[in-house]
Amino acid sequence: MGDSRPVYLRIADDLRRRIDDGFLTVGARIPSRSELKRVYAASDQTVDRAVRVLKAAGYAEGQFGRGVFVTDRAPLGTLLRTTGAVDTPFAAEIHTARGNGLPCGRPSGGTSLTWEASAGETPAPAPIAERLGIAPGEPVLRTEYEYLADRHPVQLATSWEPLTVTAGTDVVHPERGPYARRGVRGRLAAIGVRVVRARELVGSRPATTPEAEALGCTAGQCVTVVERTHFDGDDRAVETSDIVVRADRWRLEYTIPFTS
Amino acid sequence: MGDSRPVYLRIADDLRRRIDDGFLTVGARIPSRSELKRVYAASDQTVDRAVRVLKAAGYAEGQFGRGVFVTDRAPLGTLLRTTGAVDTPFAAEIHTARGNGLPCGRPSGGTSLTWEASAGETPAPAPIAERLGIAPGEPVLRTEYEYLADRHPVQLATSWEPLTVTAGTDVVHPERGPYARRGVRGRLAAIGVRVVRARELVGSRPATTPEAEALGCTAGQCVTVVERTHFDGDDRAVETSDIVVRADRWRLEYTIPFTS
DNA sequence: TCGAATTTGTGCGTATGTATC
DNA sequence: GGATACATACGCACAAATTCG
Numbered sequence: 001m002g003d004s005r006p007v008y009l010r011i012a013d014d015l016r017r018r019i020d021d022g023f024l025t026v027g028a029r030i031p032s033r034s035e036l037k038r039v040y041a042a043s044d045q046t047v048d049r050a051v052r053v054l055k056a057a058g059y060a061e062g063q064f065g066r067g068v069f070v071t072d073r074a075p076l077g078t079l080l081r082t083t084g085a086v087d088t089p090f091a092a093e094i095h096t097a098r099g100n101g102l103p104c105g106r107p108s109g110g111t112s113l114t115w116e117a118s119a120g121e122t123p124a125p126a127p128i129a130e131r132l133g134i135a136p137g138e139p140v141l142r143t144e145y146e147y148l149a150d151r152h153p154v155q156l157a158t159s160w161e162p163l164t165v166t167a168g169t170d171v172v173h174p175e176r177g178p179y180a181r182r183g184v185r186g187r188l189a190a191i192g193v194r195v196v197r198a199r200e201l202v203g204s205r206p207a208t209t210p211e212a213e214a215l216g217c218t219a220g221q222c223v224t225v226v227e228r229t230h231f232d233g234d235d236r237a238v239e240t241s242d243i244v245v246r247a248d249r250w251r252l253e254y255t256i257p258f259t260s
Numbered sequence: 261m262g263d264s265r266p267v268y269l270r271i272a273d274d275l276r277r278r279i280d281d282g283f284l285t286v287g288a289r290i291p292s293r294s295e296l297k298r299v300y301a302a303s304d305q306t307v308d309r310a311v312r313v314l315k316a317a318g319y320a321e322g323q324f325g326r327g328v329f330v331t332d333r334a335p336l337g338t339l340l341r342t343t344g345a346v347d348t349p350f351a352a353e354i355h356t357a358r359g360n361g362l363p364c365g366r367p368s369g370g371t372s373l374t375w376e377a378s379a380g381e382t383p384a385p386a387p388i389a390e391r392l393g394i395a396p397g398e399p400v401l402r403t404e405y406e407y408l409a410d411r412h413p414v415q416l417a418t419s420w421e422p423l424t425v426t427a428g429t430d431v432v433h434p435e436r437g438p439y440a441r442r443g444v445r446g447r448l449a450a451i452g453v454r455v456v457r458a459r460e461l462v463g464s465r466p467a468t469t470p471e472a473e474a475l476g477c478t479a480g481q482c483v484t485v486v487e488r489t490h491f492d493g494d495d496r497a498v499e500t501s502d503i504v505v506r507a508d509r510w511r512l513e514y515t516i517p518f519t520s
Numbered sequence: 521t522c523g524a525a526t527t528t529g530t531g532c533g534t535a536t537g538t539a540t541c
Numbered sequence: 542g543g544a545t546a547c548a549t550a551c552g553c554a555c556a557a558a559t560t561c562g
Contacts, residue, residue, distance in 0.1 A: 005469070006548080007549080009469065009479065013469060032526075032528085033527070033528075034527080042551090043550060043552065044551080044552070046549085046550060048528090049549090049550095057465070057466045058465065063528080063558090064527080064528055064529075064557065064559075065526075065527055065528065065557070066526095066527070066528080066559055066560085067526090067528080067559095075463070081516065082516060196518055197515060197516065198515070198516040199513065200513070200515075200516065201511045201512070201513050202462050202511060202512040202513075203484060203507055203510075204482050204484045204507040205317070205318065205482050205507055205508070206317045206482060209269070219269070220316055220317065222464050222465050222466060222482050223464075224463060224484075247463055250463075251462060251487075252463070254341070254460045254516075255458070256341065256342060256457065256458040256459075256514075257456070257457055258455060258457060267530080292545080292547085294546080302531085303532045303533070304533075305532070305533085308548085308549095309530090309531095322546090322548080323546090324538070324539045324540075324546080324547055325538070326539080326540055326541085326547080327540095328547075522562105523561100523562090524562085525560085525562095526559080526561100527558085527559080529556085529557085530554100530555085530556085530557105531555080531556105532552105532554080532555105533551105534551085535549100535552105536550080537549080537550100538548085538549105539547080539548105540544100540546080540547100541544085541545075
């Protein structure tokens with residue numbers, strides 16, 4: 001007694017603890033609704049709600065007609081986001097430390113990295129204009145990326161570039177031409193724009209329905225969002241993008257040097 | 261027709277769009293359950309479930325007996341996590357850009373920053389030992405922090421330090437003594453340990469029940485988690501910590517210089 | 521091959537407690 | 542007190558998918 005939490009939360013926390021403590025291992029089936037109903041003496045709805053909490057937390061995953069199973073929540077890898085690594089098209093190199101949690105060298109062991117993109121010119125929406133330091137409505141090139149690692153969707157990105165920077169050059173389209181795979185820095189370097197700094201604002205939120213579909217997870221699952229802006233030597237924003245990754249699978253790694 | 265999504269998701273998406281498009285502004289009351297029930301011709305449970313989706317996504321917040329209201333999802337501020345700023349006890353300076361979305365200078369406008377901490381010696385759990393590069397079970401000092409900005413909980417942190425570094429010195433306890441407010445670098449500098457680098461692994465996940473309680477949000481809401489490790493000149497880990505912030509309120513800012 | 525039993529996912533109707541107005 | 546509103550909970554039902562005899 002004295003436990004004022006609602007029943008469905010108690011059940012959910014109980015199950016979660018059983019997973020954390022290793023009594024329910026990855027791949028194991030969580031007791032079915034009828035079992036839970038009996039064990040906890042709760043109603044159908046209540047145990048279902050408890051299981052939904054677990055699923056929303058990424059602890060479990062339901063399979064139609066089969067059962068609910070404990071998810072493998074070990075991160076697949078890390079996106080390196082430090083000087084030098086950030087300019088590949090993938091916006092980061094990928095560490096796929098798997099099994100062992102070692103600092104994990106560089107291998108990226110033969111994983112195939114591919115991406116698709118589509119671009120179009122649009123007037124800059126207000127928040128994007130603000131990030132780019134331009135007036136709302138000014139023309140920008142909006143590019144949507146979808147990155148795949150081993151045929152699995154990993155990262156979504158939407159990039160905006162002011163056309164005042166690239167218009168008329170042969171790097172207008174980030175996804176086409178010889179500079180397509182060189183990333184923002186490489187591409188802009190080709191037209192004499194030196195990117196000297198990137199600012200990344202990292203946040204997280206539940207995935208929207210289309211994001212979940214693209215990333216192969218369920219809506220509402222946690223995604224990590226990076227709002228990245230590239231600046232040139234004059235502190236002018238030359239590109240900004242929103243980067244979205246599944247939080248349960250990927251983490252971002254930053255290294256902060258103390259030069260003092 | 262042709263919309264195969266379940267009813268509760270359609271209602272949720274519909275409400276979400278109404279918020280995104282500005283028809284329902286921040287602070288506005290979402291139609292009550294009985295209204296939604298009537299409008300969408302759905303059952304009590306179903307509309308409730310739709311509203312729960314919105315709440316889980318941080319779009320709305322229920323108030324007992326009053327109604328469900330559209331949440332202010334504008335981030336309160338940004339935690340600066342770049343060279344120099346990271347060594348304050350708060351692990352970051354705080355930008356509170358409010359109202360205007362300007363790049364926001366430095367003000368931190370008179371916000372009162374306080375914190376509480378409690379420490380204790382324990383054997384290192386396996387994952388912590390790995391992060392510190394020591395053997396599991398070796399003694400470490402575990403410190404729990406709770407940071408408040410304007411009396412509101414903002415950030416939770418748990419720090420682990422190998423006792424081999426600080427044992428016997430007067431900076432053993434991070435939360436006590438003259439060096440308490442100087443952060444990891446300041447404290448360790450006092451005993452001749454130079455921290456030259458920090459590595460931050462950024463991820464996110466739903467808040468656990470105790471975290472939600474401490475941070476003043478609901479369980480399952482998105483939190484951003486930083487796994488930070490400080491290294492000295494010999495690449496030895498001298499401290500590691502888990503930092504947890506509400507994702508709907510705070511973002512992390514990293515600056516990446518390109519020295520090329 | 522067929523059918524019955526399970527299990528998930530979704531949905532409806534109702535009831536109770538509690539807080540606000 | 543009464544009306545309204547949220548939050549939780551119970552019981553029941555059905556479609557779809559899987560499993561098994």
